[in-house]
Amino acid sequence: MPDPSSSGAAPRVRFAPSPTGFLHVGSARTFIFNWLYARHSHGTMVLRLDDTDVERNTDASVQSIFEGLRWLGLDWDEEYRQSERIDLHRRSAEAIFTKGLAYRDFTPAHTADDNQSSGAQGAWLFNPGMREMSGEESDRRAAAGEPFALRYRVPRGEGRVLHFVDGVYGPQTKPADEVEDFALLRSDGMPTYHLASCVDDADLRISHIIRGQDHLTNTFKHLLIFEALDAPAPNFAHVPLLVAPDGAKLSKRKHGPVVSVTTYRDAGFLPQAFVNFLCLLGWSPKNDREFMSLEEIRELFTLDGVNRANAIVNIPLSMKDYEAFVPSPEQRLKIFELGRRAIEEAEIVRVMSEMDPDAEKPTPAHTGEVIDLREAVNRPPEHGLFDPKAVWLNAEHIRALPLDELSRDLEPFFLAAGFNPKPEKIEAVAPLIRERIKLLRDAVAAADFFFLDQLPPYDPAELIPQKGDAAMARRVLETALEVLAATNFDHDSLDQALRGAATELGLKAGQAFQPIRVAVCGRKNAPPLFETLVVLGRDVCLERIRRALANVA
RNA sequence: GGCGCUAUCGUCUAGGGGUUAGGACGUGAGAUUCUCAAUCUUAAAACCCGGGUUCGAUUCCCGGUAGCGCUACCA
DSSP, rough: OTTTTTTSSEEEEEEEEOOOSBBBHHHHHHHHHHHHHHHHHEEEEEEEOOOOOOHHHOOOHHHHHHHHHHHHTTSEEEEEGGGGGGHHHHHHHHHHTTTTTEEEEOOOOOOHHHHHHOOOOOOOOHHHHHHHHHHHHHHHHHTTOOEEEEOOOOOOOOEEEEEEEEEEEEEEEGGGGGSSOOOEOOTTBBBBBHHHHHHHHHHHHHHHHHEEGGGGTTTTHHHHHHHHTTOOOOEEEOOOOOOTTTBOOOOHHHHGGGGGGGHHHHOOOOHHHHHHHTTTHHHHHHHHOOOHHHHHHHHHGGGGGBBBSSSEEOOOOHHHHHHHOOOHHHOOOOOOOHHHHHHHHHHHHHHHHHOOOOOOOOOTTHHHHHHHHHHHSSSSSSGGGOOHHHHHHHHHHHHHHHHHHHHHHHHHHHHHHTTTOOOOHHHHHHHHHTTTSSSSTTTHHHHHHHSSOOOOOOGGGGGGGTTTTTHHHHHHHHHHHHHHHHHHHSSSHHHHHHHHHHHHOOHHHHHHHHHHHHHHHHSOSSOOHHHHHHHHHHHHHHHHHHHHHHOOO
């Protein structure tokens, strides 16, 4: 049996979430660190569901964890579930008991309250009555069916000192006398976390345990278990925790959905940006690099780049603010439904006008609602919910993405918002908005006018250029009508023609372009004009300018 | 309460016995541009406190303080 802790051999690491909730950003980071360590050194990544707590485990949680991990796009090589290995845990516990390294504790399970009331000063270490109980009495009471927990018989009064060298925190020591007789088996026969975790780590030959710093002091117990199992202790590395701005650990109740990985996905983070962000929290390549591809991070990643202090995730809003900001799931559902109906109606209108081009185009009944939809989706500047650095990194990664990939990633967000664009159209639009969006979902707001049949109502005053009046707006729009009708719809021709027209009108480019931009986009802030016109096409542009003209009167 | 871990700009961090304490995000100002972005320039912004050790501590040691963790038949 090879020593798993021996250096040289390819490491085996594991990520062992317990499915008691959604995939937490902190867990995700632990997973990422493990993955980086494994892949950096061509080792093996094991995924193990630590699902021994039947009370709290849910299938939904298992699904949520897989969903999150799948989105991250980081793979693993082996997969296990602790609940399928309970026999092994029990047998191991029995072996430890047989060796005399554990004893039965018949004390009824107590609650946290009991603990406090009995709580004199100093830590509870063991119950002498149980620890010293004779084998005969213990056997007799067990045979009589009295429930008991199995506790580790921690060596006492021997001056034994436990020690290990942590991959991040360095040498750690603790006198065994200060370690309490922790439980191995619960009175219902189920293994505790400590037992199950160590038995599995030993059995799966895990060589490096990389986990949250909250386990640093638990490690001494684990050392004892490995010893009782006659298994070599693996290497340990504890990584600092992720905390909220108030220093408290991130909780869904207090800090809202920002602690869930799927929230980032749904808001339009790129997984590589999310990974980039998380690994920068508590780890540094020490060369001032921040924006990195997965490959770069993997090559650069080492344990001694890991920091020892907890890192604050800079989320500026509380749960309450979040609710005010973002549509509830019900609202989102409604938005989606409205969008779907709007698409259907638009299709009907299209078919009708094909059959009878002269008929007056009916206004889709739901246009108004579509506009609400758009506003509801667009309103929340969701960036405010996330760490600004995460948002910035995401924008960087979006800009680094090849256009076809960007377009593909964008599509679901348009669909979810009720648009139904053709892939070619998205590819045409993507270059115009990629520098204007930070989250993928921003694209919906940034590009809506490309996909809307009809522009939502806007304030006609916006058509009026700087230092100009309605008459000037009219003149510009009328000229634009002529120019656009006569010019080739490509960037350079439009550039030349429109600039020429502006000069003829005696206007600066900026003045002349604003009315056209607003007429065509329905707002002042938009992508560059010529490119926009090209993507929109002549017909749409002319039609929108005509409408604007009717409004500016 | 006991034990442990930690402490550099608002946030993430680099650094390290002598430095103008570096970078990034964010923020302010400016430049550029057909708007918005993007980009560029620039500004403000930090070594928790107190003792040592030392010629000299932000860095090393001790103490304090604060935060976090463990102290469950949760993980």
